[in-house]
Amino acid sequence: MERRDIYITGFDLNRLTELLGVWQTFKGSKSTSIYLEGLSEELDRAHIVAPKDIPPDVVTMNSRVRLSDASKEEDLIYTLVFPRDADAEAGKISILAPIGTAILGYKVGDIIEWPVPLEIRKVKIEEVLYQPEAAGDFHL
Template sequence: MSRKIYITEADLGKLEKLINAAKEFSTGKKEYLEKLELELAWANVVLPTAVPDNVITMNSKVLLRDLDYGDEMTYTLVYPDDADLAQDKISVLAPIGTAILGYRAGDDVEWEVPNGIVRLRVEKILYQPEAAGNFDL
């Protein structure tokens, strides 16, 4: 791990429960769970009131740029039950969702996905619940 990401205490607790449930009840490959666990193990855990406003937290809406193709995409990072690609809501358990969690605006992210390596830049945080004073999401 080259550097630490930021995550709120509340998100960490929810994600740890999610990982444990997925490990217990999910069949098939669990590599994505191990990657998420590794990210969380190295994370800077902060109070919701202390998370920097340029960090991707759960329920943040972000503008990403594909560094290989130049495409821009907007996603809201959500828990699996709220995921809906038609509404650009991407699960934290999806490869890109796991990849962007905790990164800051301006960061470049490289992450292994089923089709190879994706290289993204976090262009902008369009909405972050903590920055908006919404600590209950």
């Protein structure tokens, strides 16, 4: 699996670091810890930029994205959210879900792979439908 550069805002980094700190304090379930460890690894390798400088085609927190899944020949539309806001039926996926951690910081055109039981899942970021920073919504 190729690991491309990823970009996140300092604002997202602070909030996600706080989420990791809470987890370390309370030591959640083993399955949750695997996802948090993955998130921590992604944050460690990310390029940090100011919210006003993030390119508009990069997936940030609260971005709404259209992904294509070639293996299922379907498009998926998700909003990347914090765990408390996750709602699968509404298309809101948690940053702690494998696909959530996988797409954070990537940009339109990138193909992302991550392991799931029995296979490697692969999606392409087709479009960022909404990005808070590009819309001037720096508080989200």
